[in-house]
Amino acid sequence: xxxxxxxxxxxxxxxxxxxxxxxxxxxxxxxxxxxxxxxxxxxxxxxxxxxxxxxxxxxxxxxxxxxxxxxxxxxxxxxxxxxxxxxxxxxxxxxxxxx
Amino acid sequence: xxxxxxxxxxxxxxxxxxxxxxxxxxxxxxxxxxxxxxxxxxxxxxxxxxxxxxxxxxxxxxxxxxxxxxxxxxxxxxxxxxxxxxxxxxxxxxxxxxxxxxxxxxxxxxxxxxxxxxxxxxxxxxxxxxxxxxxxxxxxxxxxxxxxxxxxxxxxxxxxxxxxxxxxxxxxxxxxxxxxxxxxxxxxxxxxxxxxxxxxxxxxxxxxxxxxxxxxxxxxxxxxxxxxxxxxxxxxxxxxxxxxxxxxxxxxxxxxxxxxxxxxxxxxxxxxxxxxxxxxxxxxxxxxxxxxxxxxxxxxxxxxxxxxxxxxxxxxxxxxxxxxxxxxxxxxxxxxxxxxxxxxxxxxxxxxxxxxxxxxxxxxxxxxxxxxxxxxxxxxxxxxxxxxxxxxxxxxxxxxxxxxxxxxxxxxxxxxxxxxxxxxxxxxxxxxxxxxxxxxxxxxxxxxxxxxxxxxxxxxxxxxxxxxxxxxxxxxxxxxxxxxxxxxxxxxxxx
Numbered sequence: 404x405x406x407x408x409x410x411x412x413x414x415x416x417x418x419x420x421x422x423x424x425x426x427x428x429x430x431x432x433x434x435x436x437x438x439x440x441x442x443x444x445x446x447x448x449x450x451x452x453x454x455x456x457x458x459x460x461x462x463x464x465x466x467x468x469x470x471x472x473x474x475x476x477x478x479x480x481x482x483x484x485x486x487x488x489x490x491x492x493x494x495x496x497x498x499x500x501x502x
Numbered sequence: 503x504x505x506x507x508x509x510x511x512x513x514x515x516x517x518x519x520x521x522x523x524x525x526x527x528x529x530x531x532x533x534x535x536x537x538x539x540x541x542x543x544x545x546x547x548x549x550x551x552x553x554x555x556x557x558x559x560x561x562x563x564x565x566x567x568x569x570x571x572x573x574x575x576x577x578x579x580x581x582x583x584x585x586x587x588x589x590x591x592x593x594x595x596x597x598x599x600x601x602x603x604x605x606x607x608x609x610x611x612x613x614x615x616x617x618x619x620x621x622x623x624x625x626x627x628x629x630x631x632x633x634x635x636x637x638x639x640x641x642x643x644x645x646x647x648x649x650x651x652x653x654x655x656x657x658x659x660x661x662x663x664x665x666x667x668x669x670x671x672x673x674x675x676x677x678x679x680x681x682x683x684x685x686x687x688x689x690x691x692x693x694x695x696x697x698x699x700x701x702x703x704x705x706x707x708x709x710x711x712x713x714x715x716x717x718x719x720x721x722x723x724x725x726x727x728x729x730x731x732x733x734x735x736x737x738x739x740x741x742x743x744x745x746x747x748x749x750x751x752x753x754x755x756x757x758x759x760x761x762x763x764x765x766x767x768x769x770x771x772x773x774x775x776x777x778x779x780x781x782x783x784x785x786x787x788x789x790x791x792x793x794x795x796x797x798x799x800x801x802x803x804x805x806x807x808x809x810x811x812x813x814x815x816x817x818x819x820x821x822x823x824x825x826x827x828x829x830x831x832x833x834x835x836x837x838x839x840x841x842x843x844x845x846x847x848x849x850x851x852x853x854x855x856x857x858x859x860x861x862x863x864x865x866x867x868x869x870x871x872x873x874x875x876x877x878x879x880x881x882x883x884x885x886x887x888x889x890x891x892x893x894x895x896x897x898x899x900x901x902x903x904x905x906x907x908x909x910x911x912x913x914x915x916x917x918x919x920x921x922x923x924x925x926x927x928x929x930x931x932x933x934x935x936x937x938x939x940x941x942x943x944x945x946x947x948x949x950x951x952x953x954x955x956x957x958x959x960x961x962x963x964x965x966x967x968x969x970x971x972x973x974x975x976x977x978x979x980x981x982x983x984x985x986x987x988x989x990x991x992x993x994x995x996x997x
Binding site: 406410411414415417418419420421422423426430433434436437440441443444445447449452453454455456457458459461462465467468469470475479482483484485486487488489495497498499500 | 601602603605705706707720721746747750751753815816818819820822823830834837838839840841842843844848849850851852853854855856857859860863868869871872873874875876879885886888889890891892893894895896898899902930931934945946947948972
């Protein structure tokens with residue numbers, strides 16, 4: 404199953420990436436080349452196999468922890484916003500989203 | 503006999519010199535800062551901050567004088583620019599984070615500072631740690647106005663490996679006695695192999711991922727790179743430990759002295775030799791060096807046991823589905839709002855996102871985001887991501903079967919020695935396929951090392967990869983140390 408130029412456009416939109424026409428073309432060739440090697444993986448019989456997320460779960464139970472929902476950080480808004488592209492009165496600025 | 507130069511000392515020796523006050527932390531720091539300046543052409547460093555480094559060194563000297571020194575007090579080291587630091591910019595090799603200053607230090611950085619280490623600077627790497635040659639960095643190294651290749655000090659027309667390429671170069675060229683790296687699919691072991699140094703990736707979950715700019719969260723692990731296994735053990739012991747409030751996948755395992763059994767005998771050690779690591783794809787020069795190291799192990803009393811890791815080839819597609827899927831999710835945070843690059847010209851919010859990300863990310867990162875977004879999208883998730891996670895378990899089970907017959911596994915870290923700059927051109931698949939020997943251990947989350955094993959074509963270093971079972975870092979380091987007692991490959995210098 405090969406990807407089409409329309410697929411590339413759809414995926415780029417999902418990924419919030421603007422691709423120039425030449426870039427899209429190159430991406431199509433490269434991704435199709437990549438998915439050729441993925442085909443071997445799809446043919447493997449995995450019936451009854453549990454997916455593995457935390458690798459150490461292959462040998463022991465791994466509990467993903469949740470910590471108490473309490474504030475542990477001091478307020479350091481200025482330091483946190485020092486690398487923001489656009490800030491005004493402590494707020495992040497974005498283009499207008501509500502008319 | 504003349505005294506060895508400071509940069510020829512390993513971490514253990516340097517720590518002793520500092521503790522016994524024969525050299526000060528400021529002298530050591532200044533010596534390495536000067537070397538960083540005189541070796542700029544290698545492109546290893548992307549950020550230096552002499553003032554901050556010397557302030558850290560003065561504080562270390564004060565603790566040495568007061569008798570409150572940590573185990574590594576005053577030892578200079580440098581961090582891969584994937585760890586966030588308050589004293590230096592943190593870019594992950596990306597235009598997206600040009601000039602970014604983190605409000606906090608990564609846990610690994612904090613832990614090493616608590617042990618007394620002094621930070622020299624930040625080291626070049628592939629953008630968001632995606633690459634096998636360090637050719638995907640978008641950041642200008644110190645002394646350059648534009649991105650420039652990181653050069654292998656054994657032959658400056660060759661790549662250093664990746665993604666921790668700057669890290670490996672810094673150690674090989676004696677610009678730092680030790681450095682940090684990260685390994686998602688081989689990014690510590692492969693550049694260590696290509697640059698003739700020692701590197702270890704611990705069991706997944708040993709080192710905190712807090713403050714390590716995320717690539718693939720179920721694979722990313724931090725580890726040290728240095729000249730010897732003994733030095734790696736010192737660094738690793740300081741780096742690892744539970745971080746339950748900061749990293750949900752951090753294991754609740756106490757800190758360990760990973761160097762406790764360095765000198766244990768290898769008599770009767772069973773070393774598994776996976777047939778799949780010695781097939782057609784392995785270059786003869788690499789095979790000869792690896793075979794030579796295995797003979798040394800036999801002389802040391804170890805037994806070589808044939809084993810099989812039957813899904814070795816499948817690890818390539820499995821890894822290159824799982825890692826990009828997780829990357830596409832992790833990198834969605836770069837949207838031009840809270841930090842990092844924002845496009846100059848844009849219309850609405852969606853347009854701002856798209857242009858910002860188009861400008862901020864390099865080609866390889868875009869490819870992986872595209873692959874990830876596709877395999878996670880509606881209708882494809884089961885066929886790709888879930889299928890890959892299932893085979894991931896089968897690969898992990900293959901290792902457990904193999905470890906019934908052996909105590910550790912040995913083979914090449916990479917199929918060839920370091921290739922020439924630009925040799926893989928614009929063919930990303932060539933880089934992916936070269937990761938074949940490091941990916942299986944990464945997918946299984948096992949600890950793995952690369953140890954200098956000799957030299958191949960063009961006099962380039964060859965690394966022996968050692969893979970241990972979960973939590974067997976001390977045994978791996980023991981095996982590596984004994985090899986280094988019997989050989990001198992790790993002491994050779996390219997300069």
